[in-house]
Amino acid sequence: MARFPPLVLVNVSRSWPAVAGRRMVDEVDEKASPSWWFGCPCRMAGGTDSCGCEVTARRVILAGMSIRGRRSLNLSTFDQVLVPDDDEVVTVDLSMTEFIDAYGLVGVTCHIAEAVADGRAVKVLTPEHDAVARYLSRMHLPALLEEYDVAVDWPFPWVGERDQQDSLIELENFSDAGGSDRLAEFLWHRLMEGGADPQVVDDVFNAAGELCNNVVEHAQSASGGWVAAQRYQADQPSEYLVLAVGDVGIGISRSLSRRYGWMDDEKAVAKALELYVSSVDDPGRGQGLTWIAEALAGLRGSVWVRSGAAARRVTKYRSRGEQVSHLQGTIVAARVPCRPGG
Amino acid sequence: MPMPTLTAPKLVSSRDQARELTESLPADLTGAVVVVDCAALQASTPSFVDELVKVVLVERNAKLLRLVSAREPTAELARRAAAVRQVADRLRIDQAPSVVSEGAG
Numbered sequence: 210m211a212r213f214p215p216l217v218l219v220n221v222s223r224s225w226p227a228v229a230g231r232r233m234v235d236e237v238d239e240k241a242s243p244s245w246w247f248g249c250p251c252r253m254a255g256g257t258d259s260c261g262c263e264v265t266a267r268r269v270i271l272a273g274m275s276i277r278g279r280r281s282l283n284l285s286t287f288d289q290v291l292v293p294d295d296d297e298v299v300t301v302d303l304s305m306t307e308f309i310d311a312y313g314l315v316g317v318t319c320h321i322a323e324a325v326a327d328g329r330a331v332k333v334l335t336p337e338h339d340a341v342a343r344y345l346s347r348m349h350l351p352a353l354l355e356e357y358d359v360a361v362d363w364p365f366p367w368v369g370e371r372d373q374q375d376s377l378i379e380l381e382n383f384s385d386a387g388g389s390d391r392l393a394e395f396l397w398h399r400l401m402e403g404g405a406d407p408q409v410v411d412d413v414f415n416a417a418g419e420l421c422n423n424v425v426e427h428a429q430s431a432s433g434g435w436v437a438a439q440r441y442q443a444d445q446p447s448e449y450l451v452l453a454v455g456d457v458g459i460g461i462s463r464s465l466s467r468r469y470g471w472m473d474d475e476k477a478v479a480k481a482l483e484l485y486v487s488s489v490d491d492p493g494r495g496q497g498l499t500w501i502a503e504a505l506a507g508l509r510g511s512v513w514v515r516s517g518a519a520a521r522r523v524t525k526y527r528s529r530g531e532q533v534s535h536l537q538g539t540i541v542a543a544r545v546p547c548r549p550g551g
Numbered sequence: 552m553p554m555p556t557l558t559a560p561k562l563v564s565s566r567d568q569a570r571e572l573t574e575s576l577p578a579d580l581t582g583a584v585v586v587v588d589c590a591a592l593q594a595s596t597p598s599f600v601d602e603l604v605k606v607v608l609v610e611r612n613a614k615l616l617r618l619v620s621a622r623e624p625t626a627e628l629a630r631r632a633a634a635v636r637q638v639a640d641r642l643r644i645d646q647a648p649s650v651v652s653e654g655a656g
Contacts, residue, residue: 390564415594415597421564496598
């Protein structure tokens with residue numbers, strides 16, 4: 210089977226504008242399909258065109274973001290691989306990938322789901338490194354590609370399912386509270402079997418439960434959410450876990466804007482990390498994300514919240530926000546040492 | 552009013568699970584003491600505990616919510632939820648024996 214011809218990708222720096230990848234509907238041809246509404250808090254709250262709001266509602270569409278080949282695809286590098294791309298086909302180039310973590314996997318998945326939801330064709334360039342291709346097979350990426358009818362330039366290899374059950378959570382889709390609960394429980398048992406610190410296991414279980422339930426309750430993601438996790442450097446003092454939960458829903462800004470008025474992605478992500486901030490007007494709501502950040506940072510871990518065009522990394526000592534390339538929905542990831550006292 | 556003791560499962564995460572746990576209780580719990588046995592409970596999210604407090608003490612107005620054999624993380628979440636919902640005076644926590652014994656000297 211022949212591979213796709215080499216891609217010509219736009220070379221951009223990390224300082225690419227935050228809105229890269231999206232453009233206003235009046236700037237594009239009429240064949241483009243609208244994706245979602247942006248800008249008017251009244252509309253977000255279910256209002257109408259005659260709401261009197263001074264903010265003009267604007268319709269924006271996905272113009273295109275492809276994933277370009279890079280050796281590492283993880284928490285630190287994911288945003289460097291997203292490049293604006295006006296091609297009809299969204300390309301996910303994993304051909305050069307030598308390492309991909311759970312965050313990279315969930316990020317790729319959300320990217321593909323977003324493109325498919327927007328009616329765009331997607332093609333995936335399979336990793337040339339056999340170990341990476343086998344890893345992605347083991348993490349069930351090919352099943353997702355088949356479900357979404359995504360073209361691949363080379364088939365992913367078949368791998369057995371029995372090995373590494375104590376160190377990874379394959380890419381799983383969930384769409385309701387029951388699915389979310391089962392996944393969190395599954396994660397708890399896998400980590401316990403793997404011998405992780407019980408405190409870490411409990412906190413990761415809580416984090417997974419809260420994050421998956423946030424997707425179910427707030428994201429309005431038609432395709433649900435995805436979760437994946439992986440332990441690294443097993444049985445060593447430096448052993449750590451990466452957990453990622455993502456969706457292609459309305460994003461934190463749009464969710465919180467229903468209650469607090471319009472705010473940009475950067476402000477929304479920061480606000481979502483404040484205690485008792487929630488789109489639901491109920492006193493006990495809005496604890497989950499704050500609790501996750503506090504608990505996991507307290508274990509010397511870090512939490513990464515990415516929504517729309519903003520991201521924020523929280524550690525025990527600092528919380529730092531930054532602008533990133535726009536992706537629909539939200540991805541939250543955590544990197545947690547499995548033996549924080551070791 | 553006598554109430555059956557509810558038994559919390561080993562792992563609980565969603566608000567839906569709190570509602571499932573309490574679905575057998577009457578809609579009006581005025582004057583009733585609701586006991587939840589947390590002996591088997593290993594991990595509970597803030598959302599689950601908050602929803603349990605909300606359903607029993609706020610929505611159904613129980614006289615008392617008593618958590619038996621609760622581990623400290625769950626107990627702390629319950630105290631916080633009850634305080635935020637201004638029902639702390641109707642929450643009683645009997646912690647797990649290993650925790651209680653530390654201060655029982």
